[in-house]
Amino acid sequence: MFKRGLQPFALAAGLLFCSVFAAAQDTAHDVVRKATDDILEVLKQAPSYVDKDPDRYYDAVHQVLDPVIDYRGFARGVMGDYASTPRYRSLDEAGQAELRDQLERFTETIRIGLIRTYGKGLLAFGGSRFELASPDDSQAGGRVVSVEQLIYNDQAKPYVVKYQMGQDRSAEWKLRNVIIEDINLGQIYRQQFEAAARKYKGDLNAVITNWSSEEADAS
Secondary structure, X not given: OOOOOHHHHHOOHHHHHOOOOOOOOOOHHHHHHHHHHHHHHHHHHHHHOOOOOXXXXXXXXXXXXOOOEOHHHHHHHHHHHHHOHHHHHHOXXXXXXXXXXXXXXXXXXXXXXXXXXXXXXXXXXXXXXXXXXXXXXXHOOOOEEEEEEEEEXXXXXXXXXXXXXXXXXXXXXXXXXXXXXOEEHHHHHHHHHHHHHHHOOOOHHHHHHOHHHHHHHHO
16 A cells, blocks of 8 residues: 555656656656656646547657657566566477467556646646655666655655656656655566466456456556
8 A cells, every 4th residue: 555645646756757768868867857857847737628638648658658668678577477488498399379469568557647647647746846866876887776755745754755766778758657655666567467367367368358357456
């Protein structure tokens, strides 16, 4: 369960790390900083049209998010052992092809679901104030870093959000996971996937097909 009324926030805060496609020389801290400006600009314009044209809003959020989220890496992490390299290598050629297809399908399911779910929750936080903690020098030079952000709204204390960022092969920073206080979204999704896999007796096609409803039931 989410603490301090975190569920609506958890459905929104994950968007606040995003920016337009960042140059390779940008640090992870730069990406998060630019993201706040980009997303808040979307939120600033949204009230004038979102009720009549919600697809326009979601498209705008997609434009900000898609270039900087490692959707495939996130989806694979959620699938856990079901999409692991050892399992893939243990399959025959047909099984490997099916697993690749399942990962691609689940990646797109994750992509659409995150935008829809987070986008709805994000609208409630347009008036919040965001502050980035100073870069952690101990992480300098690393390919995986955590960027901390404080978000102030009507709570007595700010929410602490940690954006786990990793560099891809082009040295561009992309989101790998989000931790909201002690709520690890990647772990929660993975637990939900494992529960669904047990429910459907290991049928990953059924898990992926029913993912949206399974996620809603677990939230």
